[in-house]
Amino acid sequence: MGGRQTWQVIGGKKEGLLVRTGKALKSPEAAGRLASGSVVEELALEGERLQYTLVSGDGPQTGWVSLKLKGSDLLVRADAGQADAGQAWQAPSTQAPLERLRAAVEERGDQAVQAAKCDMTLQIAVTDVTEGGSFYVRIEQGRAAVHEGCAEQADTTLTCTAVYLAEAWCGVFRLQADVAGDKALFRRLLRILFIEPQDPVEVDRRTPLDGVIRPPPGGVAPGSQPPLPSPPPAAPAWLRPDGEPAKKNKLMFLSLPWAGHVVHLRRMAQWFANRPEYEVHFAYISKDPPDVPKGCRLIGADASELTDVFDIVQDQLKAMGMDLFDRMAEDVALDLEKEGMKVLKFFLRIITAVKPTVIVADLGLNMSNFLTATCETYRTKCLLVASPGIKERWIRQMTPSSPSPAVQAPPDMPQIDLEQVVRGTFDTKTLPRAMQDILAVPGVELMRLLQIFGHMMNPDINKKAAITLYPSSSWMVEDQPVPGTEAFTCTLLPLPEQPAQLDxxxxxxxxxxxxxxxxxxxxxxxxxxxxxxxxxxxxxxxxxxxxxxxxxxxxxxxxxxxxxxxxxxxxxxxxxxxxxxxxxxxxxxxxxxxxxxxxxxxxxxxxxxxxxxxxxxxxxxxxxxxxxxxxxxxxxxxxxxxxxxxxxxxxxxxxxxxxxxxxxxxxxxxxxxxxxxxAEQARQVASILGPEMSSKDNLGPGVAVVAALVLSIMKGKNPSEIIDLVAKTNM
Incomplete structure (x- = not known):
């Protein structure tokens, strides 16, 4: 082998390692996978990417593979005895822990949570816990213990971002392999550890023996729509799309570059684009512009602002739709700070250029509260659209263990009085020149940028600068809106006339x-x-x-x-x-x-x-x-x-x-x-808002509600007037 370094494959025990024809993570896949146990010879090593030629075992003769998968070794040097023992992860002995887990699960049932925590040293980051049996977690086993004993929550770190969700996906597979492929036991353990009953009706959330989860007994489905009070409430006299005041008629739409999200904001933009009194901007951060209504002014990201981070996250989420134990997600190397900064610079550029009165944006774009902090700094109101139309329990359960990396100051940042920053009285000249260069964004004053980061530190910034909109009806769901900061708008989809089904x-x-x-x-x-x-x-x-x-x-x-x-x-x-x-x-x-x-x-x-x-x-x-x-x-x-x-x-x-x-x-x-x-709620909403708020296009009842909220902000009125009117149709 000419003295070249040899490596042994220790990962991919189920399906083998993904091999690509080039170094880049988006290079074409090679035919077949590199089997666990194979020995390869190093041709080139760049970072954690290895180019190899096959010495023994099964798989492509040559190609590029990753050495690690989120911190876990996929390959180790064949002469690992000469290497630093701390560099190569060794699979822990799982036989005894597995037996203890089985005993805890089968003999002690739901009380096994404490026993399991005592019997195994697990470091767990939970990113999605669902009632249906899916667990998106990051798990470390056999590393330094977080604690000894059963201290409450001491060995659990909760996070809540989509990227952590993608990263955590990879960590699941190692634990699954560690417990010798006992899938049922693995899922049962996670249910015991993390699923807490919400009410007595569904104490046992496990799938019934016949595999069908049914409605709980004794419940009552929502009945027919109650009539509005007599006389019915009327919209305020100011609610009309007249383009006044003229200096306040600019609005901007921002959407994630995902088709299911773009469609909602496109419907809202169409309502205003049909009315020449309004200046409508539609911003996008993708290579290809979305199909937007005629009359919208498209604003795209320039080459330095383009990022594929959203495509990567979407691909990861699609992968999560597969069987958890039959698919292996590839390690995706994401430089969060670098990619995130591209998005932030794009936001800053377009907001400072357009100076809209109202921004209607996808909730998923409010990373680390940057969007709402920017709106507060520039005195712009923000409506955040939660495209799923429903409150997600896994998000509400998450409690970040530390501030988001995007809002953490660099280690050499001098002490800054945040109150001075927010008020705009901080002297930016006191910052080191190197720090000023790092924070510089073309076209944006340094003081403005510092104010944005100062507002990001305010835990109540979303309540102050934004209203979160759910495009569905509150009577359809169990969790109700928070008064003043959340609202259900009715669906943004067009509804069929009754009867809905036809012969x-x-x-x-x-x-x-x-x-x-x-x-x-x-x-x-x-x-x-x-x-x-x-x-x-x-x-x-x-x-x-x-x-x-x-x-x-x-x-x-x-x-x-x-x-x-x-x-x-x-x-x-x-x-x-x-x-x-x-x-x-x-x-x-x-x-x-x-x-x-x-x-x-x-x-x-x-x-x-x-x-x-x-x-x-x-x-x-x-x-x-x-x-x-x-x-x-x-x-x-x-x-x-x-x-x-x-x-x-x-x-x-x-x-x-x-x-x-x-x-x-x-x-x-x-x-x-x-x-x-x-259908009845849609009729009531149209009746309350009046004919001037309707559209010749069948845009869905919620579109007129969002339009009314935008007009209330433009005209300096309290959006609660509209929210309260629509709420009467949700009774």
Whole structure:
């Protein structure tokens, strides 16, 4: 081997290590993976990226691999005995801890939490805890103990950012391997450690033996919409889109570069773009501009501000939609401070250039409260749109253990009086020249920048400078808004007229002729089960195969919206009379077919509201984050569906869930009640706000509410007037 360094692969015990043809993390993947136990010879070593040639074992003959995965070694030097023992992580002996865990779980049940903490030294960072059985955690085992004994919370660090979520994903797999592949035990342990019952109705949140999670007994679904008081409330006289005052008619929309988020802000922008009295700016931080309404002024990031951090996070979130133990996320090297600073500079540049009166932004862009701090500094009001439309419990549970890195001062930063900074009286000349150079942003005064960072330190800045908007209805969900700082706007999606579902003749012309003919096939009166998971199924062959097995040869017909490149994963011989699989389905129109009686979905907010708006009950199959909140709402609060678990529910469980939703009329009745109430609330909102606030485009009832809030700020009025009016329709 010519004296070159050799390495042994110790990671990737299940699927092997990902190999790329080039050094960059976005280089093309090589054919096959490098098997655990293989020995390779070093050709080049740059940082933590190794170019190798295969000596023994299985995998590509040559390529580039990562040496570590979030701190854990994937390869170690073959002569590790000569290396610093502290550099190579050694898998701990797990046999004894595994046995102790099994005893704790099986013998002591939920009391095992203390026993487990005593029996194993675990350092745990929890980033997402969901009621459905998904645990996004970072776990260290066999390292320095955080504490000895059972001190409350001493060995748990809570974090809450999307990037930590992506990083933590990788840490799960090592513990899973450490416990010898005992998946059921691993999941059970995490449930014991981190799931606390919210109320007596759901003390046991584990998936039932038959794999179907049903509504709790004894509950009552939301009834019909109560009438407004007589006489009905009226909007204030100032609420009219007249463009006054003229100096206050600028507004800016900021969205994450994700299609499901852009669509909401685009609808809001369209309301104002249709009215020439307003100057509407739509900012984007992606290479390709979004499709925005005519009349909007697009503002894009320049080359120095562009970042792929949002694409990386989105890819990580999609990966989390797969089976936790069957997929391995690649280590993504993110320089948070560098990438974050690009976004901050973009915000500063466009805000100082446009000087809008109101900014309507995606909540996800308010990193470390920078956006609201900037608005406070420049005397701009901010409306933050929580696109999921529901409060996410995993976010509310998180308590950061330390300030975000984005707001921590450099170690050599001199002491600064924050009160002087916020008031604008701090003498910036007292800062070292090197520090001034570091903080310099072209076109932005240093004092302004310091004021922004000063406001970021204020824990109440969001209450002071922003209102968080949830584009749904508070009666649909269990968690209510915080008065003065939060509001439910009603959905931003257009709602169908009642009756929401139509027969063959009424639906004619709304959908393509071939699909219409299949849905109303006269040879079968069986109900249609509609299946759609958006981009969640990307690469999820096990999910496609499981759903196919669950739905084939049932007492129903199946319409499936599935990307074309995944059609090959479907079993051969599916009946064309019973199955219709298309790469695109006009979902909102399909829901209007009166033969569609069940929707299997990941429970994204848009899909969930569209189904409920048409009275279609659901089999909820969530994967991560807000999808669990919507699944909970549909199942527990609206009582319009059941839920299956992405881990514990097999094909038989999904088949049982579909049968139950179709056979029990209560689910459809409750979904239809939701449909009628959504329609009635939309009518009431339109009546209260008045005809001047309506739009010739069917933009959804919530768009007029957001427009009314924007106008209230522009005209110097209290937005609470509008919030209180809309709240009357949520009773």
């Amino acid at each position: 063959r003749e009424a639906l004619h012309g709304l959908i393509a002729a071939d699909l219409h003919e299949w849905m109303y096939d006269e040879t079968s009166q069986d109900p249609i089960v509609y299946v759609a998971f958006g981009t969640i199924v990307q690469g999820a062959r096990p999910l496609v195969e499981k759903l196919s097995a669950a739905l084939d040869k049932g007492a129903w017909r199946v319409l499936w919206s599935l990307p074309k490149d995944m059609h090959a994963w479907l079993p051969e011989g599916l009946s064309l009379e019973r199955w219709c699989v298309k790469s695109f389905v006009p979902q909102k129109d399909v829901f209007r077919c009166d033969r569609v009686r069940c929707f299997i979905s990941h429970c994204g907010s848009n899909s969930t509201i569209e189904a409920m708006a048409c009275g279609v009950p659901m089999v909820c199959h969530p994967f991560f984050m807000d999808q669990y909140e919507w699944a909970r709402t549909v199942r527990r609060h609206l009582r319009a569906g059941v839920q299956v678990d992405k881990f514990d529910s097999d094909a038989d469980a999904i088949r049982l869930a579909v049968s139950e939703v179709l056979q029990d009329p209560t689910y459809r009745q409750n979904a239809q009640a939701v449909s009628r109430r959504l």
